[in-house]
Amino acid sequence: MADEAILEDDIFDVPTPVVIxxxxxxxxxxxxxxxxxxxxxGEDSVIIKSVGNVRDLATVKKYLDENVEEGVPTAVFHTIVxxxxxxxxxxELDGRGVPSIDLLGPAITVxxxxxxxxxxxEAGRRVDSKVEEL
Numbered sequence: 001m002a003d004e005a006i007l008e009d010d011i012f013d014v015p016t017p018v019v020i021x022x023x024x025x026x027x028x029x030x031x032x033x034x035x036x037x038x039x040x041x042g043e044d045s046v047i048i049k050s051v052g053n054v055r056d057l058a059t060v061k062k063y064l065d066e067n068v069e070e071g072v073p074t075a076v077f078h079t080i081v082x083x084x085x086x087x088x089x090x091x092e093l094d095g096r097g098v099p100s101i102d103l104l105g106p107a108i109t110v111x112x113x114x115x116x117x118x119x120x121x122e123a124g125r126r127v128d129s130k131v132e133e134l
Contacts, residue, residue: 017073021050022060025124030079030103057088076100081123
């Protein structure tokens, strides 16, 4: 009977999913999006971890090696400006079977098509954008 109780505890002891935020700046943008999404679920539904100031793939690989635990559901949300680094990160995550969402790349592409301008591609760049509220 005691063995059955231990087995039952193991069945329901599901690890809390982890969302890793990767950014080439501070990570505030991606973290805000992840927090807004997580707010739609129960308290403590996910653990959010963040790594900022990422400049190369080696940093990402090292972070993943040290922080992704087998058996723990994990996903990555990232805001990386550099196209090549974004591509390399996506390939690394795909190779590891870690689902990911590029939060910045598609937005840059759409704005580039609207403006006809090439993006500056500077990590952490800020300008005073006017937002009209209705």
